[in-house]
Each structure stands twice: as structure tokens, then as C-alpha cells.
Amino acid sequence: MARVVVDVMLKPEILDPQGQAVQRALPRLGFDGIADVRQGKRFELEVDGPVDDAALARIHEMAETFLANTVIEDFVVKVES
């Protein structure tokens, strides 16, 4: 069984209140030097069968139509070894 990861992040121009809240909290906790934080989602998919081009194409489509809302989010599909 292979693992494919889909990372979904808000588009850069879209407000990310969660990331902002984390970033604002960091200095209070004594962590400096973080200029920006964005928070997104990570999906770990366990795929039956081989992760060939066809499978990846399907996962790409799945990410595009379902895992991400492309009105406001971008995504990346990665095969994990």
C-alpha cells in the first residue's frame, strides 16, 4: 500500500485567520523570528494498488473537485516513499 499526500493551503491572497492567530501568539510564547504563518490541511491517503500515472491523475482530480475548494485553496499532490 502506498501513501499519497495532498496538501491544501489557502491561496496566498486569501485571508488566513488561523495562521495569523498562530503567528500573533508566537512572540508571547517567546518564539521570535517567524515572519509569517499559514495554516492548511494535510490529507494522507492510503492507496490500494500501484500509484501509477493513472492513479495520480485520479487523485489530482479528487483533490481538485473535493479535497480542495479551488475558489479559495491551492493544493499539491505528493507520493510518499
Add this chain to the structure above:
Amino acid sequence: MARVVVDVMLKPEILDPQGQAVQRALPRLGFDGIADVRQGKRFELEVDGPVDDAALARIHEMAETFLANTVIEDFVVKVES
């Protein structure tokens, strides 16, 4: 400016209803062959200055005390090129 990514996932033994909801929906949308889905968080940190061992150690600490709740979550810190 360098980017460090912290991936936070629920520990395997903790029920992940979000991942399950995604998995259950997939066949309905015509996507078969996904045996399991887990959903976690991805933090993208833009770090001022060099990402040396000291910086990574601090980010590790930040993840451990703040970005993840280690009662229920595991995390991984990665430097992105």
C-alpha cells in the same frame, strides 16, 4: 527567507472523523481504491534568518509545546528548499 513546514497529524490510535468522512464520501464521488484517509494540519512558517540547527531546535520546541498537542497528535518538522 526560508520556509519550514510542520505537519501535525492525529496519533494513529485516535479516531479521525474528518478523515473518515472524506473516505466515506470518495466512492460516492466515483473515486475507488483509497483504503484510508487521515486529515491533519500543515503549518508553513516563514523564518527570518538562517534555518540552522538552533533555529530548527526552537521550531521543534514550538511544535511540541504549541503547534501540536502531543496528547493526541504527532508532528514532523521539515525544511523546504
Add this chain to the structure above:
Amino acid sequence: MTTRIGVVTFPGTLDDRDALRAVRLAGAEPVPLWHRDKDLKQVDAVVLAGGFSYGDYLRAGAISRFSPVTEPIIEQAKAGMPVLGICNGFQILTEAHLLPGAMLRNNHLHFICREQRLRVENADTAWTADYERGQEISVPLKNMDGRYVADERTLDELEAEGRVAFRYLDVNPNGSLRDIAGITNAAGNVVGLMPHPEHAVEPLIGTGGTDGLGFFTSILKKLVAA
């Protein structure tokens, strides 16, 4: 001397005014505490009220746990000061490790607001002395991240020590393990629960019952007796 009970307002706290009202209706002196306060204004007990402190961003309660006011609360709670965490307050208490376990997204993934029946399992804590063990009460419940989880060992320990303070009846509204609605620390001074007793203190409002008032009269009696 009046009994002073502090209610903390973090940015995004919502039920602070209700908690202050409940304290007042029980006959104690309500003392508002601000998240930036570094001292607790000599209160005798603290209520961490419900809401979405810091928007519940990151994890419910995670950011508030690091607020200035939280430090002295943790310190004094460990020294025996009574602390009640309601909903978001319960989440903060687990994030601060004053109570074991963690709160996760409801198993059905929706916010849930309902009139919830509970059983009081431990009537010996600072906040439950006015109830009978086994008493069934009804109070509003409303949360997004109300699923209580802990590892098996912790759960067994909680059960064995009688530290499960409240259990859900009829329905488990959020998938909490072993129907746990609230727990206490070993000393019985720190109590956390998801349902909202502060919304059930007047006959007309909320579910229309006053089943929640006992939390506030319990603590008042305890502090007056002390």
C-alpha cells in the same frame, strides 16, 4: 466578607457575562478578570467561561493557555484554588494539563446545540457538593470541539478514582469516550465540563431549568465554610 469569584475574559470568550450573572445569582461577588491580568485580584475561585477564545484557532483553548492570566491560574489551581472550566474553559484546562486528556472535533463534525441531560457522578468536588451522586440534571450543551479523548490507561484511572464527574445521558452528543461530559482533578478543586451550567440558572432562560445553579451555590458554600 464576600466571596469573590473571578470570571476570565479572553479575546473571543462569549459566556463570560452569563458566568458573572450565575455567580451573582448564587450570591457571590463576580469579579471580571482580563486575559492580560497578571494577578488574580484576590479571588477565591475562578471560572473559565465558554466561547471561542482566540477564535479557537489552532486548537480550542491552545492559545489561551499561554495568556498572561493563565499562568497564575495554573499555579494557584495546583495550590488548591477552585477552578471551573466550562466548554472552552474545559478545553483550556486540558491544554494547560490541569486536567488529563484532550478535546477534539465532535465525531459528527457539526456544531451541536441541545438541551442535554447529564448524570452527576461525583458530588464531592468543590463545584458539585450541592448535587447528589447519581442526580440527573439538564443543562444546555453547545460545542464544536467537545469530544473528550484520553488513552485507555488515563480513562481507567479516572474511572477508578471517581474522577469522571459528569456523564452524558440519552445521547452522547459529540463522541466523547465513555460518555464523559466532565472530569475533576484528584483534589477535586479543578473541574471541567462541556455543557453549560451557567445557562441554566433562571427559570425562563435557556432550557428553562435552574439545574446549573448548583455549581455556583456549591462553590459558594464551600468557600464560606473554609
Add this chain to the structure above:
Amino acid sequence: MTLDTVKHAGETPDSEQPWKELGLKEDEYARIREILGRRPTGAELAMYSVMWSEHCSYKSSKVHLKQFGEKAPENDALLVGIGENAGVVDVGQGYAVTFKVESHNHPSYIEPYQGAATGVGGIVRDILAMGARPVAVVDPLRFGAADHPDTKRVLPGVVAGIGGYGNCLGLPNIGGEVVFDSCYQGNPLVNAGCIGVMKHEDIHLAQASGPGNKVILYGARTGGDGIGGVSVLASETFDDTKPTKRPAVQVGDPFQEKLLIECTLEIFKEKLVAGIQDLGGAGLSCATSELASAGSGGMRVELDTVPLRDATLSPEEILMSESQERMCAIVEPQHVDRFMEICEKWDVTATVIGEVTEGERLEIFWHGELIVDVPPGTVAHEGPTYHRPFARPSWQDALQADDAGRLPRPATADELRAQVLRLVASPNQASKAWITDQYDRFVQGNTVLAQPEDAGMVRIDEETNLGVAMATDGNGRYAKLDPYTGAQLALAEAYRNVAASGAKPLAISDCLNFGSPEDPDVMWQFAEATRGLADGCLQLGTPVTGGNVSLYNQTGDVAIHPTPVVAVLGVIDDVTRRTPIAFAEEGQLLYLLGDTREEFGGSAWSQVVHDHLGGLPPKVDLDREKLLAEILIAASRDGMIDAAHDLSDGGLIQAVTESCLRGGKGARLVVPEGLSDGGSATGDAFTFLLSESAGRAVVAVPRSEELRFTDMCGARGLPATRIGVVEGDTVEVQGQFAIPLSELRTAHEETIPGLLV
């Protein structure tokens, strides 16, 4: 990259401008040139185009909306009328209440969660801008067919968005509607309303007066939200290296809004602002031009001081950005420091971006260069007015002739029973708890009534128990059959709901959802509905205090049903006298108030059983509605009734079912004599149970109060018919059928979850 300054515009009078792409008509563009005596700069063009859009200028609707002012009833309670962010009414004891309903239909179709969430955020800021503490929200919703796949996408997102935002703000959700109809496929209606409370002396208005006063922008930083349209300008004026694709969708941050609310209330408390305006549609363009035109002087703004989330934004984009969670205040110089301190306390970013000037112009600078120099009133209020053609649709007569009275009725008692069960289980009649349980109705600890009661009610004074109530209603099927009557039925229903809760109806807000104004059929529906509403309000004595118009709700040539949604606000001196809907006391007597006629046009029965829409909607008798309301209020005040439920879609059996389920008690009903029987076997029982005649309510009367109650009805001339008793655990209609409560409960409660999971 050249900045299109006023000077540059003067020097290049013939430069091509993308007025068409920005949605302006040729004569509108010419008018702008005439006002300015030159071509507008890019920034000016951006401002005029957005402020003169249908959404902001009401250009198609305002000739009709005028009636709300012209026909406004004499009403001492009205403190602030139409034209401000929201109207304000006096509710006694020194309190004033402000409330309004707005639409966020289109964004909610594109991105259901964020569209609905920002809809709540926007209306709450409107209420806040009046000086009031928001105390409750309501959400009238319309979706496509319940079993359509897209409804599964849109509805959960919308509900989660409304809940996600409102819950996080700590505003109890105390009412609304959920209606399914295939006419809303592709055009869901997401209306959101908010109620706010203040003392009379705290009313704030949107105006910028007093030269030297500072203009402070506070709240979220400005990003590129909702400016899809202006990117044509940006790409025109600037090089193409920057991101040209701007999101058309806004993302809300309810946490930021909660801080904005608390911060603003603290600022009000210390009386630090001379004028205030929320930023909603058209962002800074709207706020600056409206504030300046309502004040005595002009305004000067240094646009480059606006804090940005995205440093690449052009001045045009900053002016148009619809970034959420922002407010604009006018502050006397000596109060600025304190203002800033309070903002700092709440972690709210605040920036002085300009000041009120002696002149009469709105001048906007970008790094020292003048890019906007306009008379603000021409931007804010002198948009075009259209007298769009309208005509009664050619199909209207045929639709009305297709009488629902001719539809086959149940032939046997068993069939009637089966149809009743189908009805209470149908998506529009079924319990909406799956939805409303996602909304916090308890927060703030003042909620006296919320879903599924007839009206939401909150206490506004803990000492005196003064409270306010609100109900929202609208029935697109009725309005399609006859928009004039349909609008009045919406008004009558909301009014009746408020009265049934024991509160006295005071004033209304509305949200008028229609198709394209360029279609004369739709325009006729709009004209008829506004006329009906204005006439109705005059007759009931409840002024329209404000509202919102949403047009272009259509796909291709097919418009939604005309859907005027009416929100009625009521006041109750003592919330302990409120009347719930629950039949909870065994042995109490059930009385039906009002007259039942054979009225099935547009009814739930005709829809559920026959998939039919035709004929005429129920008749409206507003004097009767008034009398009914007076009786309901008096009976509640004097303790003569323990429960009341108004009758509307689904008729008597629907109301009785809801009241029985709520109270956990059954009822035995007797079909009264003298109803018209329509000539079928179950004739009079059928009419009794399922007709949708308006002006009716069912009440539960303790036996000890029966005489007093019937005497009162008799003396006032309101028909009151004893129809049964609260009893047992079945709903029984004598001589017809009995249905166990458990069976009714399953039918009523399992539909919506079954459709959506």
C-alpha cells in the same frame, strides 16, 4: 507604471477607459464626465462604477422603494427611518432597538461557507454601526429541491457558515426559515438579519462633520477580497507582473469581528466617535463617500496609509476591496489617543487615514498625489435611477385560473391520514432541528424563545424583563400566484408569529429577493410586491425601517419565485408572560381563532401531494390580523392561554403536530360544524386540517380561563371555535384517524437528516 492622477486625467481627456467592463452604461459614464468636468481617474471610475451598481445604488428598485417612506404609517416608535445603516425603534424604558435583514445570495452559491458567514458578519456590522450591541441573529434561507445533489453541497456549507460565524460572535440565533423549492436551484437565498439594542442617547449615525476631525479605519487589514471586477482597471493602469486574478470571494474572520464589536462598544461607551460607518459592499469607496456626503464638510484621505494584507494592491483595488471586519470612524482630535488605546486593548489595528475638511470635496491622495477629487454626494447618492418597464406577465392569468381547489382530495380517512403524514414529513414542513441545532441559541443568557417557536424572543433588561421578539417569513409560492397578496401574506405571517409569542409588533425590515429587473415580468412582480408591502404596513401601522433588495436571482431566463422576506420586530414588557407553542398540559382546551375557508392555492398540500402551483393564494384581511394579534397579546398578558401557534403552510394539522411534539402531549380534535366540505368524503375534515386560510392561530386554554377567554373573543368579534383538547399520546381527529405521537415524531424529525447525510 503611471499613476492615474487627477492632473493626468485632465491632461489626457481622451484616454480610453474600461467603463463598460466595470458595468457602467454609456450615459452613466457621460454623466460622470459631466459631474467632474473631465474624464474620471481610474480610482474615481472604480468608485462610481461600484457605487452606481445595482447592488449599491438600488437603481432599478428605488422608484418602488420610495413608497415605504411615502406610505409610512404614523408611528411614534420610529426613531431613525429608512436611509441609515439600519432603522431604529423605541421599545420603551429608554431602550431603542435596531434591526435589519440583508441578502448574501450570490456569494453563498459560489462558496457556501464563506458566503453565508460573511453575510452574517456584514449585517452584524450594520447594526453595530448604529451604536447598538448586537443581541441576536436570524437567517431566512431558501434552497433548491431538497433531494437535488447541489443542495447537499450548498445547504451544509451555508448552515455551517452561518453557525460558524454567528456562534463565534456569541450571538444567539433565534429564528429564520428553511424553504426548499426547485426554483431556487442555482440561486439559493441566504438572508441574514440582526437585532441590536441600545439606549436612546447612544444612537450613532454615519456622518462626517467637524473640519479637523480624524477619519480612522480600524479592524482587519485590507486585502484583495471581492475585487474581481476592478482587476480590469488594475491591469489597464499597471504592469502585468502582479497577480491579476483577485478573489471574488471574501473570507471572514469571526474572531476579529468579535473583537471589533467589543472594541466598538467600548468606544461608544466613552462617547469617542462623532460618526461611524461599517465597511461592507464597495468597502472604502462606500464608507468615505457616504460619511462625507452625510456630513457638513468634505474629506481628505491618504490612501497609502491604509494597512494592507497584500502590498501589491493598487489604489483602485484598495478603494474597492470588500475585506471583512472593518469599520470607519470620525473622531475629534482630542479623542484620538483614547480611541487608539481601546483598539490596542482589543488587539484591533487602527489607523488615521484622513480628516474632515472645510471644503465640499472628497479628496483621496496616493503618496501625495491627488487621485480622487469628487463631490461625495454624486458618488453616494446620485447614481442613476431607472424606471424599468414592467407588465403583468402574459402567463399570470392562466396560472391563477389553474385552481388548486380542483385537485383530487383524499377519498377516505386512511388516505387523509397518509397525506397528513406525508405533509409533516415533507422537507418544507419537517423539523429543521438538524439545521438549527448547529446554531447557538443560548449564548448571552437572555434567550427566552428560539427555534422552533413562532418567534424568537430575547430579554433586553434583566431588572424589568423587557424583551423583543422577531419573526421572519416569506412564501414564494404565494407571491408567484399574486405578488401583491404574497407580500402581504409574508407580512401578515411574521406579524402573527410575533403576536402569537405575546409580543406587540412594532416595525418591519425586509429583504426583497427577485429575478432580473431587466425582465418586465420580474419588474412587475417587484412593483406589485413592494406596493403590497407598503400598503400592508400602512394598514397594520408597522413602518418599514430598512431592508435590502437582491435582484438577478435567476439562471438564464428562469427567475426564482418572487420572494419578499419580511422580518417583524415586536416588544414585550415582561418576557415572563411570553407564550410558547408547546401543548404541555393535559386537559387544556384547544381553540381555533379566525375563519377557515377552502384555500389551497400555493398550499403545502398542493405542492407535496400534487406537485402543483396554481390558483390564488389565501385571502388577506389585515384588520382581522390586527384583531387576532390584539387578542393573542392580551390573552398572553392576562394569563388566559398557555400556548399559541399561528397557522400557516400546512394548515391546522401542521400547527397542532408541532405544538404536540414540542410539549410531548397528544390532542383529540373534533371537526367543527359548518366548514365548507368541497363535496368529497373527507371534505370538511380535509379543509379543517389542511386549508391555509390566513389570520388564524390555535391556542391552548386552561379550563379555568375558558370563559374569560371566549368572552373576550366574543366581545371583540373574533371567531373562536373549540376544536379539541390536549390529551394522551396520539393526535386524533375524531371520526377520521389517529396517529401516535411517536409516528408523527419519526415522520417529522427524520426527513432532513436523511436528506443531508
